[in-house]
Amino acid sequence: MVSTRMQSSLDDLVQYTQLFKPVATILQGTVLPFLLIYPVIFYSWIVVYGFEENFEAGFVTVAVVAIVQILICLCCYWSVHIQCFLSCSAVKDPNQAQIVKVVPTSNNGFSEIVKLHHTKSTKKGNTNPDLWFIFQKSKYIYDWDKKTFHTVEFPINKSYEEYMESKGYLDDESVEIAEKEFGKNEMTMVVPEFMELFKERATAPFFVFQVFCVALWCLDKYWYYSIFTLVMLVMFECTLVQQQLRNMAEIRKMGNKPYCINVYRNRRWRQIMSDQLVPGDIVSLTRSLNENLVPCDIVLLRGSCIVDESVLTGESVPQMKEPLENVKNLKQNLNPEGDGKLHMLFGGTKIVQHSSPSKITSSLKAPDNGCIGYVIRNGFNTSQGKLLRTILFGVKRVTANNLETFGFILFLLIFAIAAAAYVWIKGCEDPERNRYKLFLECTLILTSVVPPELPIELSLAVNTSLVSLTKLAVFCTEPFRIPFAGKVEICCFDKTGTLTSDNLVVEGVAGIGDHKDATVIPLSKAPIETIQVLASCHSLVQLDDGVVGDPLEKATLKAAEWNLTKGDAVVPKKGKSPGLKIVHRNHFSSALKRMSIIAGYQINERGFMETHYISSVKGAPEMIKTMLKEVPSHYDHVYLTLSRRGARVLALGYRNLGKLSSQELRELSREDVESDLTFVGFVIISCPLKNDSKKAISEIVHASHSVVMITGDNPLTACHVAKELKFTQKSEILILTEENSKWSWKSIDEEMSLSVEPFKTAKQLTSKFDLCITGEGLTFLNEHHHKFLIELMPHIKVFARFAPKQKEFVIVTLKSLGYVTLMCGDGTNDVGALKHADVGVAILANAPERLREKTKEEHVPEIEAPRRPPGPRDPRAEARAEATARIRRAMKKLEEEDQPQLVRLGDASVAAPFTSRLSSILCICHIIKQGRCTLVTTLKMFKILALNALILAYSQSVLYLDGIKFSDTQATLQSLLLASCFLFISRSKPLKQLSKQRPLPNIFNVYTIMTVLTQFAVHFLCLIYLVHEATIRSPGRDTKPKLEMDLAEDEEREFEPNLVNSTVYIISMALQISTFAINYRGEPFMEGLRDNKPLLYSIVLSGGTVLALAAGLLPELSNMFEIVYFTPDFRLILVQVLIADMVFAYLVDRICLWLFGEGSLSKIT
Secondary structure, eight states: OOOSSOOSOSSSSEEEEEEEEEOOGGGSTTTHHHHHHHHHHHHIIIIIIITTTTHHHHHHHHHHHHHHHHHHHHHHHHOHHHHHHHHEEEOSOTTTOOEEEEEEOTTSOOOEEEEOEEEOOSSTTOOSOEEEEEETTEEEEEETTTTEEEEOOOSOSOBHHHHHHOOOBOSHHHHHHHHHHHOOSOOOOOOOOHHHHHHHHHTSHHHHHHHHHHHHHHHTTOHHHHHHHHHHHHHHHHHHHHHHHHHHHHHHHHSOOOOEEEEEETTEEEEEEGGGOOTTOEEEEOOOOTTOOOOSEEEEEESEEEEEOHHHHOOOSOEEEOOGGGOSOTTSBOOTTTGGGGGEEOTTOEEEEEEOOOSSOOSOOOTTOOEEEEEEEOGGGSHHHHHHHIIIIIOOOOOSOHHHHHHHHHHHHHHHHHHHHHHHHHHHTSTTSOHHHHHHHHHHHHHHTSOTTHHHHHHHHHHHHHHHHHHTTEEESOGGGHHHHHHOOEEEEOOTTTTBOSOOEEEEEESOTTOOSSOEEOGGGSOHHHHHHHHHSSOOEEETTEEESOHHHHHHHHHHTEEEOTTSEEEESSSSOOOEEEEEEEEEETTTTEEEEEEEEEEEETTEEEEEEEEEEEEOHHHHGGGBSSOOTTHHHHHHHHHHTTOEEEEEEEEEEEOOOHHHHHHOOHHHHTSSBEEEEEEEEEOOBOTTHHHHHHHHHHTTOEEEEEOSSOHHHHHHHHHHTTSOOSSOEEEEEEETTEEEEEETTSOOEEOSSOSSSHHHHHHHOEEEEEHHHHHHHHHHOHHHHHHHGGGEEEEESOOHHHHHHHHHHHHHTTOOEEEEEOTTTTHHHHHHSSEEEEEOTTOOOHHHHHHHHHHHHHHHTTOOOSSOOOHHHHHHHHHHHHHHHHHHHHHHHTSOOOOOTTTSOTTOSEEESSSOTHHHHHHHHHHHHHHHHHHHHHHHHHHHHHHHHHHHHHHHHTTOOOOHHHHHHHHHHHHHHHHHHHTOOBOSSOOSSOOOSSSOSHHHHHHHHHHHHHHHHHHHHHHHHHHHTSTTOOOSOOOGGGSOTTOOOOOOOOHHHHHHHHHHHHHHHHHHHHHOOOTTTBOOTTTOHHHHHHHHHHHHHHHHHHHTOOHHHHHHTTOOOOOHHHHHHHHHHHHHHHHHHHHHHHHHHHHHTTOOOOOOO
């Protein structure tokens, strides 16, 4: 009936689903085969071979089979796919299925097996039952016609007319059906129990592997060491679980708290709790009191609102929301992500002000006089719910590149197998040797090669970066992207609000009257019509705490010296001009690149007050040009000249509508308002660059990154800013322009013109010129010169007049060409591009320089201290006060550091994995620095772990056969040293300045492999030489290979330190220390060894200890480490070899670096 696996991804979240039904327990793959295997083994062991004679063989066989069974059971727990394979059978008929395997798209959490619910169909006359499941808080329903699952369809794309005519739910039955279909408006998150989470972590593959190793070590009598490792592991996991619980509790607070709201149901208004709302309800909304937020996604039908959407987009400017009743064309469909945003109230946002619907209309009127809205999405399907789901499920556990880690372990395994084989062959030469114990020995060697601390080390490095970024006010919802930031090649920036500041300066107007050239005249000298357009054509609103809205419009209103009143009227501060009342607005849309308004003013005509209407329009000069009655001859020349200077130029148009009745007013379409305009000048606004933009961009360019600008602004303005910030380094910038339907590359001063493909290759064009293309140019190239466009893409420096979808296209194309891209923009119109970039950074426009305020706060108590009434001073009381203040400060600092590293809703924007709470783009430098630091740290850890594992494999095999083994104390002390060094490595901080050199993006490159092998060769030779020397000097040693396991049960061999053991212990410690010292290379990405004080001290201290032990300087220390006395001549040899080993290992590493360099990196010219 239904293909068991549905190939094309269902939606953004689910890749495919598969239907199953569970199999009876006894028939499952984890039980059935073993029910047959165990009896066979026991029968063979007891009856065929004899129980006593082959006790060990039988025991080992049973143990191995038991371990395999446990492993298979755990695999079912780890992998949904294996579980389905072993314990379920796939079914074709959805009616028989009981469970569904759901596989999400990449970076959207993990695959799950979820229960398939069968309920009676809600649709009348439908014989098939409703089949549905819930995955990551989203409900999926089975479509019997298309034979696939799909998400519940919310009423989000109806025509405006349908929304306007809706009267809510007419009876309780229809409400019930809607509740069944959509669910209630609840955002409940269940916080799991501690043990539940701990169990999940304790069954993770690495944890199980480590426990298995610990058990093996215990068999080998390493009690202290094993228990020490186990306790450390359990502690580490417990702290992680605690953190997870705190994070979940924090997320749980983020959902909206339910409150009473007016709903129109059963043909009357009634109050219900907001968590009972379902899509299709008609609600009444008023200004948010006592933190009551918008309960879900709602379309505004009547009455306008001003909403603070900073929780979702991070944009602090409140947005104006218009009702559908003001829209002329009610036949069009709602598009909540596009133009429909103007009519949408999103869940979790805050209504700052609402204007009740006008009295005239006959439709619904709410008892609390609120705005009327129609609920279109509820619960976790709202915009806020989507963000919560990203925070909840989107984040995979922090991992470095898994494939690489796996390859790395395989690489080490080759050596381990060689060592184990050596032990097995050598061991088998002795016929008396017990084979089973030998087998255990080989297993131990194989396990020793996977460093148990690997996963801890990898997540440590990323977590350190997370904490550092949080301190710099950068919040990250997807930590696995941090290492990507170290690999970034192309950095893309939005211009407005990102590179340029929002403190706009209105320079004046140009192009009017006799000023045919590009002279800018101040507003005080401008004609009254121009001022009226500037004063009335905007979307500003007067609230209790001042004017809110777009900073550009605020600046123009202020410069025009008019005031805005609460009733949407503008009046001049001085002068005789009449005030204007704004009666209708056509809001700015990025597609139309303009906005227009109708305003009325009153004139006294023969004793009567008559209202006259005007329309005023402002927008991009090329758009307004088509709407003018007559276009002045100097129009193009003026605006192009000004744009080239980098100013923002908007054209202003004006039209007198005369007297109109209210009916005529309503019937005026947007096209009527925006036609036959009289040109009244260009307003010139300059956007100064942000203070840090120049510094940040030059640092990023210096660090071998390519920088690109993608903006919605005019190409000439964008090129000017690009030149100023040194995005473009070549002498000429060419812009792809269209003239008389013919496209060509033109220079800014229009002196030079080239055909679309002027040279044989794109490279010739990009090597001589910097390029800029517009949105239309992109469409043209994509259709007619696709191959050429793809070649050009990485080299274009400026993308101007780009719509949000086109910004996304640029990022996706660059990624598909194999470049790691970073996109930095503000959270509102760059969402698509930010989401698709490898590293997306949302910068919140209008954000303060927050970090400075904190330092001020901290100093306040100290400044205020001396201001006390004159009188006898009590030094003791002062000292006590000082002490308590100090303690309080320390406590506060501790508390701040101990905060759970979690992104709160206000901090992260829906837009991007990274969000900066400061408006400066310096955060890009911080993110790249931390990314490089994390990347280099993980590569460094791999190098060090590889060397240690190789040395360990050797010492465990060859030396083991010689009966050399460390005491329990020695092993524990050694692992302590290792752990502390790793901890300090992961704590290393990045350098202040980004280096020109970029780090290697992955582990497998010639340099890393060669340096590991050559260093190992040096250490290997030193080890063999010293062991040889020590063996000569140990007379009477039993040279017959002896294993711990050869002893009889009751015979307990005491650990006896001898010369060879002490030598090997000292050299293996020295090798590990030199491995750290040599492979820790700080510059050019992070602090060098000299600056990473804790690591330096731990290396110097351990090195000193080892030298002291080798030279026999501190006999008490030698006793503690169980080291024997060395003869003076041997001591000399030992110290010399240790120093030689260090020097040669350092030399081969540097030679490898010099020969193979840092790996090659593609450079974009």
